[in-house]
Amino acid sequence: MKHFKGFVIKEFYHIFRDRRTLAILFIMPIIQMLLFGYVVTNEIKDAKIGILDHSQDVVTRKITDKLASSGYFIITKVLSNETEIEDCFRKGTVKEVVVFEPDFAIKLERDNKASIHLIADASDANTANLIVNYTSAIVNDYVTKENKTVTIPMQIGIESRMLYNEELKGVYMFVPGTMALILILISALLTSVSIVREKELGTMEILLASPLRPLQIIIGKVMPYAVLSFVNVITILLLSNFVFGLPIQGSILLLLLECMLFIILSLSLGIFISTSTNSQQTAMMISMMGLMLPAIMLSGFIYPLENMPLILQWICHINPSTYFIIIVKNIMLKGLGIMSVWKETLVLLGMIVFFITMSVRKFKIRLE
Amino acid sequence: MQTVVVDNLSKCYKQAVALKNITFGVDAGEIFGFIGPDGAGKTSLFRILVTLLLPTDGTATVLGYDVVKDYKKIRNKVGYMPGKFSLYQDLTVEENLNFFATIFSTSIEENYHLIKDIYSQIEPFKKRRAGALSGGMKQKLALSCALIHKPEMLFLDEPTTGVDAVSRKEFWEMLKSLKNSGITIIVSTPYMDEASLCDRVALIQNGNILKINKPDVITTTFEKKILAIRSSNMHKLLSDLNSFEACDSAFLFGQTIHYTAKQNNLMMPELQNYLTGLNHLQVEINPIEANIEDCFMSLMNQAS
Amino acid sequence: MSERETIITVSHLVKKFGDFTANDDLNFEVYKGEIFGFLGANGAGKTTAIKILCGLSKPTSGNATIAGFDVYTQKDDIKNSIGYMSQKFSLYEDLTVTENIRFFAGIYGMTRKDIKIKTQQLLAKLELEDSAKKLIKDLPLGWRQKLAFSIAIVHSPKIVFLDEPTGGVDPITRRQFWNQIYEAAAEGVTVFVTTHYMDEAEYCDRVSIMVDGKIAALDTPQGLKQTFEAESMNEVFIKLARVAVNN
Known part of the structure; x- marks a missing residue:
């Protein structure tokens, strides 16, 4: 045990003496958090929309009011006929036009069915997508509330093929994603680089020729990064709470445990990478391309899974970040308990077992 | 008693043959030198003996243990100094030594007497990072680190390469006194003039041992x-x-x-x-x- | 002896790194076509001095001219008039023999025609015609070093700097390498060489020995041995450098 402690102390010396490592460890998470928080949020606020109301009745006015008072939209244009629509978009005065069909309220009363046409400025596809989602959500919300008072359910058909974002809270979406990204990056990248560095320096030769066992070398390497990653989790949670006003709805203990699980998974990924490469550069490239990009692009962090081609969806399903983001969302944002995330937790556990077995198997007790 | 027995040992890599059927033995308490240029197979041989590589063919035992089966026992009992300077440059002299002591479950204090003569020369600089040491001092530190766990045998792969003549002379004096304390030393060098400082030498070239004997016997015969x-x-x-x-x-x-x-x-x-x-x-x-x-x-x- | 043409002149050269003086008032001259041995213990300041002479680093004070060019102001001219080879870096391992020759000749601005002729000559001289398309990493170390030297002088430099060119090379190849050095010197190339093999110091026309940043001795090997009453250069070196250690 004593030699193990010595090993861990040595690792801490390496970390604290290398400014680059320190910067990646402690400054990058904060920068990323702030960056994603302020720049890449999925929130829409005061989006300019136009209304083309062919019906001008009580219901359409109610819906228009609801849109206007939601805080997401400002109605800057009231149109009188279809020909103006294109003009508005061309001038860029609105992002979306909401079109109510003629006799909207009458049709709703008579057939329990009416339709709204949403036309969005798709030159900014992401925003368009969001705006349409938000509008639909608000209209649906109206329908749900009205349905409580009428006996026959009524329907408002919304003509748009955009997807429905059930959370309706884009501002919070980035926290789980950023957490996944930072943990993957620090745990996997730094561990893989630190192991490969020993190979490059030739010190691995001495370590291997000593009585240290492979597992001891691996765990000794991983331990400091596990501790430091955990510190980062705390930092992120504090930042999201105090800077972005995002409270943790569910159990903090459960959330921390799940984070620890994900950290261990990332570390085992890092070790796995290091056993398969011999240069720091390669290790870094693999970590960046193989882990960081998927953590951003293929995890549901920025782009919803459902919109992706099938092949990419499959990749999402073998990407650990995907599961971690679901877990954090459920615990942190929805306040749900272990029962809602046990499947995802099991997947992560399975991945840990897989990568650790693979690493120990591949980690050589000799040089070749 | 022979501390190292190598019998018909071969080592092949994908493209090259590093060692061709070599056989030799090393007596307890002697300084045994492998003399030969780069690429002769010295490093491959050393790595096989310290259990870092598997031989392709043949057998080798170190201190009576088989280098393949009993690798754990050998790793506890030998000290190894690789050809490339392999210490942590960002750790201080003392931290390096301490680290190597702890991974062998010992401490500097416990075995200080073993390294005293060598380490005392660099002790004034013990707070200096290893990366900032001069060539001769790095070598003394590396030797101290290889000795700190009281090994029964030392394997030194080209310890004097790239080192100036004075430091080399000092280094060989250190080896002499280690030998006197009973440690068997196997050392390799590309410098032919260092042969006379060994008890016995093997001249090695292209994976073959050209000759093994006492250096003066080789020259007089x-x-x-x-x-x-x-x-x-x-x-x-x-x-x-x-x-x-x-x-x-x-x-x-x-x-x-x-x-x-x-x-x-x-x-x-x-x-x-x-x-x-x-x-x-x-x-x-x-x-x-x-x-x-x-x-x-x-x-x-x-x-x- | 007639007045000889000097090609390197160093006077009162000082290089400091913070408080540490790596080169302390160096004064020496190197003559055209001579083989000049530049010896010293590890950390005595050899590498620092070579970097200055190659135009890679500026001295703190003092003067030095290489092939008539000033180290402060004419770095580029210096680099065009010298060749450099070291044990650590010499050739690109993942390029073939011809590719290496073409590359190094190319960076010195040789024309394509000249490069072609030179390549043929070089391959013939080193008996490497059959290996022209081999990767450097597949060549034995000795061949590599010989090729590296030929490439270092492919652009006919006035001076060639060799930093421990024979480290780890077998004794026969080492001698073949020195033959190459002699041939180059006979053609008028000045050779500035460092080595840890003391017998190689004997092959030099003159030898300087650096101790603690200063030049402690400079003479012909014969002269040094007489001055220090030593049998060999090894003994001279140890006598000089031991003084430094004991101080």
Whole structure:
């Protein structure tokens, strides 16, 4: 045990003496958090929309009011006929036009069915997508509330093929994603680089020729990064709470445990990478391309899974970040308990077992 | 008792053969030297003996343990200093030593007496980062680290390469005193002149052992007669000697040229006349004893 | 002896790194076509001095001219008139023999025609025609070093700097390498060489020995041995450097 402690102390010396490592460890998470928080949020606020109301009745006015008072939209244009629509978009005065069909309220009363046409400025596809989602959500919300008072359910058909974002809270979406990204990056990248560095320096030769066992070398390497990653989790949670006003709805203990699980998974990924490469550069490239990009692009962090081609969806399903983001969302944002995330937790556990077995198997007790 | 027994050992890589059926033994308490250029197979051999590589064929035991089966036991009992300086440059002298002590479950205090003579020379700099040490000091630190767990045997792979003559001399003095404390030392070097500092040497080239014996036995039993020849124009002398019909080999050796003749027939008068005929001035021809380098080159030529 | 043409002139050269003086008032001259041995213990300041002479680093004070060019102001001219080879870096291992020759000749601005002719000459001289398309990493170390030297002088520099060119090379190849050095010197190339093999110091026309940033001795090998009453250069070196250690 004593030699193990010595090993861990040595690792801490390496970390604290290398400014680059320190910067990646402690400054990058904060920068990323702030960056994603302020720049890449999925929130829409005061989006300019136009209304083309062919019906001008009580219901359409109610819906228009609801849109206007939601805080997401400002109605800057009231149109009188279809020909103006294109003009508005061309001038860029609105992002979306909401079109109510003629006799909207009458049709709703008579057939329990009416339709709204949403036309969005798709030159900014992401925003368009969001705006349409938000509008639909608000209209649906109206329908749900009205349905409580009428006996026959009524329907408002919304003509748009955009997807429905059930959370309706884009501002919070980035926290789980950023957490996944930072943990993957620090745990996997730094561990893989630190192991490969020993190979490059030739010190691995001495370590291997000593009585240290492979597992001891691996765990000794991983331990400091596990501790430091955990510190980062705390930092992120504090930042999201105090800077972005995002409270943790569910159990903090459960959330921390799940984070620890994900950290261990990332570390085992890092070790796995290091056993398969011999240069720091390669290790870094693999970590960046193989882990960081998927953590951003293929995890549901920025782009919803459902919109992706099938092949990419499959990749999402073998990407650990995907599961971690679901877990954090459920615990942190929805306040749900272990029962809602046990499947995802099991997947992560399975991945840990897989990568650790693979690493120990591949980690050589000799040089070749 | 023999501490190392190597029997018909071979090592092949995908493209190259590093060791070809070599056999030798090392006695307890001796300094055994492998003398040969880079690429001779020294590093492969050392790595097999310290259990870092598997042999392709043949067997080897170290301290009675098999290098394949009993690798854990060997790792506890030997000290190894790889050819490349392999310490943590960002750790201080003391931290490095401490680290290597702890991974062998010991401490500096416990075995200080073993490294005292060597370590005391660098102890004034113990707070300095290893990366900032001079070549000679790095080497002393590396040796201290290899010794700190009280190994029964030391494997030193080219410890003096790239090190200046003074540090090299000091290093060999350290090895002498370690030997006196009973440790068996196996060392490799590309410097032929270091052969005489070993108890026994193996001359190694292209994965073959050319010869194993005491260095003075190797030189005294060298069958060829050697002349040391010099003149005022050494470069011309060398090419002239090479074109002399009876010449077997002519090599520059410091300020003289070492010359051997075919069938060991030196024909000194003819040689003298030949050189004067070619207008060489201040010609000096002296018979000398062979040194290890003469032997090595002669064996190299025979092998190829 | 007649007045010889000097090609390197160093006077009162000082290089400091913070408080540490790596080169302390160096004064020496190197003559055209001579083989100049530059010896010293590890950390005595050899590498620092070579960097200055190659135009890679500026001295703190003092003067030095290389092939008539000033180290402060004419770095580029210096780099065009010298060749450099070291044990650590010499050739690109993942390029073939011809590719290496073409590359290094190319960076010195040789024309394509000249490069072609030179390549043929070089391959013929080193008997490497059959290996022209081999990767450097597949060549034995000795061949590599010989090729590296030929490439270092492919652009016919006035001076060639060799930093421990023969480290780890077998004794026969080492001598063949020195033959190459002699040939280059006979063609008028000045050779500035460092080595840890003391017998190689004997092959030099003159030898300087650096101790603690200063030049402690400079003479012909014969002269040094007489001055220090030593049998060999090894003994001279140890006598000089030991003084430094004991101080």
